[in-house]
Amino acid sequence: MSVGSWITDRLPVSGEQFRELTNEPVPHHLKRWWFALGGTPAYLFVVQIFTGILLAFYYEAAPATAYESVRYITEEAAFGWFIRSVHKWAATLMIAAVILHQMRVYFTGAYRKPREINWMVGMLLLICTLMTGFTGYSLVYEQLSFWGATVGANMTDSVPVIGGFLKNMMLAGESYNQRTLSRFFIIHAAVLPVTMVALITVHIMIIRLQGVTEFKFKDEGDGEDKTFNFFPDHLYTELIIGLVVMVVLSALATISPATMGPPADPLTTPEIIKPEWFFYVAFRWLKLFTGTAAILSMGFIVFIMFAWPFVDAQIRRRTRFQEASVWIGIVGVLAIIGMTVWEAVVKH
Numbered sequence: 001m002s003v004g005s006w007i008t009d010r011l012p013v014s015g016e017q018f019r020e021l022t023n024e025p026v027p028h029h030l031k032r033w034w035f036a037l038g039g040t041p042a043y044l045f046v047v048q049i050f051t052g053i054l055l056a057f058y059y060e061a062a063p064a065t066a067y068e069s070v071r072y073i074t075e076e077a078a079f080g081w082f083i084r085s086v087h088k089w090a091a092t093l094m095i096a097a098v099i100l101h102q103m104r105v106y107f108t109g110a111y112r113k114p115r116e117i118n119w120m121v122g123m124l125l126l127i128c129t130l131m132t133g134f135t136g137y138s139l140v141y142e143q144l145s146f147w148g149a150t151v152g153a154n155m156t157d158s159v160p161v162i163g164g165f166l167k168n169m170m171l172a173g174e175s176y177n178q179r180t181l182s183r184f185f186i187i188h189a190a191v192l193p194v195t196m197v198a199l200i201t202v203h204i205m206i207i208r209l210q211g212v213t214e215f216k217f218k219d220e221g222d223g224e225d226k227t228f229n230f231f232p233d234h235l236y237t238e239l240i241i242g243l244v245v246m247v248v249l250s251a252l253a254t255i256s257p258a259t260m261g262p263p264a265d266p267l268t269t270p271e272i273i274k275p276e277w278f279f280y281v282a283f284r285w286l287k288l289f290t291g292t293a294a295i296l297s298m299g300f301i302v303f304i305m306f307a308w309p310f311v312d313a314q315i316r317r318r319t320r321f322q323e324a325s326v327w328i329g330i331v332g333v334l335a336i337i338g339m340t341v342w343e344a345v346v347k348h
Contacts, residue, residue: 025227026234027212037101041129042200044094048132051087052189059139061185063178066095066141066256067263074260083255093245093280095255098129106308107331112215116309121199123306128196130278135188135277142179146264147274149184151174155286176266250286261342272347280343281336 049261060069073080102122104112111119138149153176157167172179260298286294304311312325 027227035104036234036237036241037097037104040241040245041095041097041101043092043238044097045196045200046092047090047249048087048094051083051090052193054083054108056189061139061182063141063181063264066139066181067260070140074258081257082253084328085257088248088258089252089256091136093249095129095133098126099278102126103329103333103347106211109312109325109334111309113309115206115210115213118203118210118224119307121203121206124197125196125203127302128192128199131259132188132192132196133276133278135192138184139181139188140261141264142261143264143268143270144261144273145287146176146266147270147273149180149198151273151275155282155291157294158291160292160296163260163295181345192300219261247298273344277340277344280340284343 022095028207042058056072056074058069058080060066070084073084075081105119132153134149138145138152153167157163159166168174170183172183175232274280282298282325285298288294289297315324316322
């Protein structure tokens with residue numbers, strides 16, 4: 001008996017039935033890479049899971065052992081430097097890809113009725129991705145990662161009413177202690193990945209139920225097909241993107257590998273404390289305003305971003321500015337880029 005016959009006897013699904021199941025028509029505009037960005041962070045998430053498991057074999061989540069375990073991975077374990085570097089660069093590219101994907105959805109109005117829920121799911125995924133980057137950065141137990149985590153916890157403490165509770169949950173106590181790193185590790189390696197898998201599942205289910213937002217472009221002729229097959233046409237597009245990302249990841253990990261900074265010293269505050277690049281905006285915002293005002297204003301901005309489909313609907317209903325969201329988005333993006341560059345170039 002052939003392998004194919006053995007499988008068919010136990011899973012009675014024919015090739016034609018499988019093609020019908022996977023061959024959902026895909027809108028023509030997804031042939032453009034800008035509209036196929038959704039699969040890129042998912043691919044990078046898989047890379048993160050795989051490399052993270054390999055790193056977890058050696059990592060020891062305790063203040064006395066964390067730095068030395070990361071040093072061993074980087075300098076002594078076979079290909080440890082490469083795995084750690086791929087993990088670090090995949091995190092950076094994943095955050096960038098999620099941000100770009102959310103920007104694409106925003107500027108094309110793909111969050112509008114009936115896709116408001118999926119926009120909010122996407123916002124939750126963005127926050128989880130940022131938190132994964134923050135907790136992963138803190139696990140190295142370098143001087144900057146230690147003080148970055150301390151500053152982050154103090155920012156959380158400024159949140160009215162629940163700030164103290166959130167800080168205690170983050171640090172496993174009132175301040176950084178022997179249990180903090182293990183808390184970060186569990187959040188980074190278990191809580192956030194499981195949450196993201198659940199959100200991605202919901203995200204894909206909603207897309208399957210509602211379909212992909214369709215767009216029409218001037219360079220498309222009237223005679224062109226409006227859709228093409230997911231399998232194998234769109235799958236090939238995603239595979240090509242995945243292969244390109246793999247090459248880029250390998251090149252970045254080789255050319256600019258992850259390094260080791262000085263070990264954490266709770267008794268010595270560094271002259272310059274800077275978080276990872278994706279938190280430069282929040283760090284600069286904190287310097288522009290006082291603690292509580294900065295936290296409340298950032299919280300308000302995040303709330304508005306979550307509720308934007310409904311805010312946009314009111315703007316379109318009550319004013320003549322049907323595409324006001326585009327101009328508001330441009331101003332927002334320029335502000336984010338400006339504060340990121342500002343924080344990057346200043347000494348302290």
